Amino acid sequence: MQPTAPVWTFDPHRRRSDRVVAGVAGGIADSLGVRDGYVRAAFVTLLTIWGIGGLLYLVFWLATYEKVEDRKVPPVENVRAIGLGIAFTGLLFLLGALGLWPSTVVVLTAAALSFGTAALTDPSSPGPFAALMNPEVKKVGKARLVLGIFLLAGGIIMFSTAVGQVFELSVVFLAVFLTGLGVFVAFGPWVRRLLGDLSAERSERIRQEERAEVAAHLHDSVLQTLALIQRSDDPQRMAMLARHQESELRDWLYGTAPLDGADLVSTALKQAAARVESDFQIPIDVVTVGDVAIDERTRALVLAAAEAMVNAAKHAGVDRISLYLEVEGDEIQVYVTDQGRGFDIEQVPSDRKGISESIRARMAKVGGDVTIDTMAGEGTEVMLKLAP
Amino acid sequence: MSIKVYLVDDHRLFLSGVRAELDSEFRIVGAAYDVDTAIDEIRALRPTVVLVDVHMPDGGGIAVVEGVTQTNPDVKFLALSVSDQAEDVIAMIRAGARGYVTKTIDPDDLADAIRRIDAGDAVFSPRLAGFVLDAFAGAIPSDEDPELDQLTSREKDVLRLIARGFAYKQVARKLNISIKTVETHVSSVLRKLQLSNRHELARWASKRRIV
Numbered sequence: 365m366q367p368t369a370p371v372w373t374f375d376p377h378r379r380r381s382d383r384v385v386a387g388v389a390g391g392i393a394d395s396l397g398v399r400d401g402y403v404r405a406a407f408v409t410l411l412t413i414w415g416i417g418g419l420l421y422l423v424f425w426l427a428t429y430e431k432v433e434d435r436k437v438p439p440v441e442n443v444r445a446i447g448l449g450i451a452f453t454g455l456l457f458l459l460g461a462l463g464l465w466p467s468t469v470v471v472l473t474a475a476a477l478s479f480g481t482a483a484l485t486d487p488s489s490p491g492p493f494a495a496l497m498n499p500e501v502k503k504v505g506k507a508r509l510v511l512g513i514f515l516l517a518g519g520i521i522m523f524s525t526a527v528g529q530v531f532e533l534s535v536v537f538l539a540v541f542l543t544g545l546g547v548f549v550a551f552g553p554w555v556r557r558l559l560g561d562l563s564a565e566r567s568e569r570i571r572q573e574e575r576a577e578v579a580a581h582l583h584d585s586v587l588q589t590l591a592l593i594q595r596s597d598d599p600q601r602m603a604m605l606a607r608h609q610e611s612e613l614r615d616w617l618y619g620t621a622p623l624d625g626a627d628l629v630s631t632a633l634k635q636a637a638a639r640v641e642s643d644f645q646i647p648i649d650v651v652t653v654g655d656v657a658i659d660e661r662t663r664a665l666v667l668a669a670a671e672a673m674v675n676a677a678k679h680a681g682v683d684r685i686s687l688y689l690e691v692e693g694d695e696i697q698v699y700v701t702d703q704g705r706g707f708d709i710e711q712v713p714s715d716r717k718g719i720s721e722s723i724r725a726r727m728a729k730v731g732g733d734v735t736i737d738t739m740a741g742e743g744t745e746v747m748l749k750l751a752p
Numbered sequence: 753m754s755i756k757v758y759l760v761d762d763h764r765l766f767l768s769g770v771r772a773e774l775d776s777e778f779r780i781v782g783a784a785y786d787v788d789t790a791i792d793e794i795r796a797l798r799p800t801v802v803l804v805d806v807h808m809p810d811g812g813g814i815a816v817v818e819g820v821t822q823t824n825p826d827v828k829f830l831a832l833s834v835s836d837q838a839e840d841v842i843a844m845i846r847a848g849a850r851g852y853v854t855k856t857i858d859p860d861d862l863a864d865a866i867r868r869i870d871a872g873d874a875v876f877s878p879r880l881a882g883f884v885l886d887a888f889a890g891a892i893p894s895d896e897d898p899e900l901d902q903l904t905s906r907e908k909d910v911l912r913l914i915a916r917g918f919a920y921k922q923v924a925r926k927l928n929i930s931i932k933t934v935e936t937h938v939s940s941v942l943r944k945l946q947l948s949n950r951h952e953l954a955r956w957a958s959k960r961r962i963v
Contacts, residue, residue, distance in 0.1 A: 647856055649854075649856075649878050649879065649917060651878045651879050651881065651882030651915040651916075652882060652886075653882050653885040653886045653889065653915070654886065654889060683858075684858075684917075685917075686878060686915075686916055686917025688878070688882070688912070688915045688916040688917070690885070690912065690915075692889070699916045701916045701917045701918070702917075703917070745916070
């Protein structure tokens with residue numbers, strides 16, 4: 365059972381939102397408790413009687429204030445709507461009796477067209493044909509639809525007859541035009557509502573998927589890390605796990621994959637070092653002197669340095685690695701140093717891609733230099749240099 | 753004659769760990785968890801080397817260094833910290849500490865650093881070397897004593913190698929100089945760091961704190 369409309373709330377206002385001209389018709393509709401479309405139809409109809417509608421509109425405009433807050437459309441009470449309809453018809457007769465009656469055809473055409481449109485676009489009624497087929501739609505809704513279609517068809521016929529007589533236009537052309545217009549008017553709102561439903565459904569689905577993704581990610585990363593931290597009793601490892609998780613979470617939240625959204629080389633190198641630290645459980649001493657912004661070239665430098673750190677962590681057999689960045693003028697140098705077992709460069713199998721591709725090729729692409737200083741048993745130092 | 757070492761750190765667990773590590777090689781004459789006790793005991797016990805934490809309540813390591821140096825200028829300090837705050841580290845050195853190492857240093861290196869401090873040398877960890885290079889980078893200031901306000905290229909070379917993680921011995925070999933010369937360079941840098949009134953130093957340090 366719908367809540368009934370207020371008995372009579374005289375609130376002379378104009379709507380601010382959802383208005384066509386100045387919100388006058390909407391304000392009256394809100395006061396009367398009917399749909400705004402019908403009030404607009406009444407104004408349109410009255411407009412054809414020597415412009416009375418326009419005059420009334422101006423009078424109401426001056427006599428009302430603009431209401432800022434959102435409107436609440438009271439539900440239409442059918443009895444009142446019928447009463448208002450009869451009253452409006454009476455007003456038309458009164459005007460006719462007063463001699464204010466230009467042309468029955470024009471007034472009735474306008475009335476039929478405007479009220480028919482209002483009935484069909486009534487947001488409380490569903491799409492026309494689906495609604496007629498659907499037994500769940502209330503009888504009133506069906507009646508309103510039938511009335512709307514009937515009025516619209518009548519209006520179109522009358523209008524085409526009248527215009528056809530005056531201008532002697534081709535009846536066929538007019539019929540085609542009006543049929544198209546009628547179909548557009550009748551189905552437009554329905555199609556729009558259908559599309560609206562679809563997009564609402566789509567955005568809801570996207571929201572659901574996003575929530576699922578967030579849950580999955582938090583489970584895979586944060587929850588796992590928290591579990592590891594709870595089970596670990598080594599503070600150093602806990603700190604490493606936490607640091608790594610933090611940088612990964614930032615990375616994910618702010619969506620910049622390769623360098624964690626760092627905008628300075630020093631920050632990016634520290635993040636890369638933190639990752640290697642936690643992946644291999646080897647502390648890295650990071651020392652930076654000067655700094656420079658991340659760009660395409662320095663990005664390559666950071667990635668190459670990260671690869672050098674991974675190599676040192678994997679192969680050097682050491683318990684600490686040093687990373688040194690120095691920016692002096694236009695020259696940027698990065699050193700990855702370990703005191704480990706070192707290696708013989710000649711002996712590195714050619715299929716090992718770490719040094720050749722991840723370091724040398726990457727630096728060569730941005731015009732940088734790579735020097736690797738190592739000997740078996742003497743530790744390793746990878747020097748990366750970018751000069752302008 | 754073993755070196756008399758005193759420890760100051762408000763972190764008891766760390767303190768007991770360091771104590772256990774150094775006990776076999778040095779004579780640990782005492783330890784304190786707070787600034788006031790530390791100053792009193794160091795004055796009374798006269799250790800040769802004090803290991804002091806940078807961050808502590810009531811003034812931190814600086815208060816200890818300044819408080820003791822007034823009365824006992826012969827006590828040598830080595831700053832130990834987990835802190836990456838350049839400002840605090842530089843402030844400790846300028847207050848009189850002869851070296852700075854991070855708490856992640858391994859026990860052998862720490863023992864080595866204590867011996868070096870005792871011998872009157874300076875101890876620069878890679879991070880301190882980096883701080884110094886950074887602080888002394890840039891244009892030559894127009895001060896009354898330009899020699900104090902900039903590093904020589906040899907000193908920079910030494911600091912760079914330390915920053916890259918090399919021990920003094922390796923630095924000496926890489927530069928084809930003796931360890932003694934490396935130590936001389938480092939001590940000279942320490943002196944500049946303590947005495948320079950280079951205005952960039954303060955500005956640089958406060959800038960570092962914000963970062």
